[in-house]
Amino acid sequence: MPLPEGIFDAYLFDCDGTIADSMPVHFVAWRQTLATWGADFTEEQFYAWGGRPIVDIVTDLNSQQGLTMPVAEVAALQERTFHEMLPQVKAVPGVLAHIEDAYGRVPFAVVSGSTRASVTASLTALGLLDRFDVMVCAGDYTLGKPEPECFLLAASKLGVAPDRCLVFEDTDYGMRAAAAAGMAAVRVPSPLNRS
Structure with missing residues (x-):
C-alpha cells in the first residue's frame, strides 16, 4: 500500500475496515x-x-x-x-505493515465513527491498543464524517498541523473528511478489492 509523497508528522487511522478487517x-x-x-x-x-x-x-x-x-x-x-x-477479526495486512514500520517514529491516532468501547475492543483483540497515542471516537465530536471535525480534533490532540497528517481510510465519507481537513490520505481497499 504505497504512501503519497511528503513528510508526515502523524498518521491518523480509521479503525473498522482500515486497521481491523472488521x-x-x-x-x-x-x-x-x-x-x-x-x-x-x-x-x-x-x-x-x-x-x-x-x-x-x-x-x-x-x-x-x-x-x-x-x-x-x-x-x-x-x-x-x-x-x-x-x-473472527484480523488486521488489514497492508495497514498493519505501515503501523509496524512507523511505530515509535510517528505518533498515531485512531479516528473512528464507532464508540470508544468498540474501538478499544477491536484494537485489544488485535494486540494493537498500545500503539495509539490518541483515540477520537463517536461521542468525542459533534459532526461525523464526511465533516472534518474528527480528524481536526485528532491533529489538535497530537499537536500536529493538519497538513502534516496522513490519514488511512477505507470509506468515501472518511476520504471526504480527510480532504476537508486539508490532510493527505491513503485509500485502504475494501475486502473485495484487496489482492
Missing part, C-alpha cells in the same frame, strides 16, 4: 440486530454508509423505512453482537 463481521452483526425489528440494510448501503456513527445509521434507517426502532437499544445490541464476533 467490516464483513460488522455487516453480519448489523443484519442479525436489525432482523429483530424487520429493518432492511443492504450490503451496498452498509458499505456506502461506512464511517458513520451507529446512532446516525439507526436514525436514518428509521426515517427511510418508516420504523420506530429504539436507537440506543439497537446501537447497544449491534455492539454486543459485534463484540461476540471479535475473535
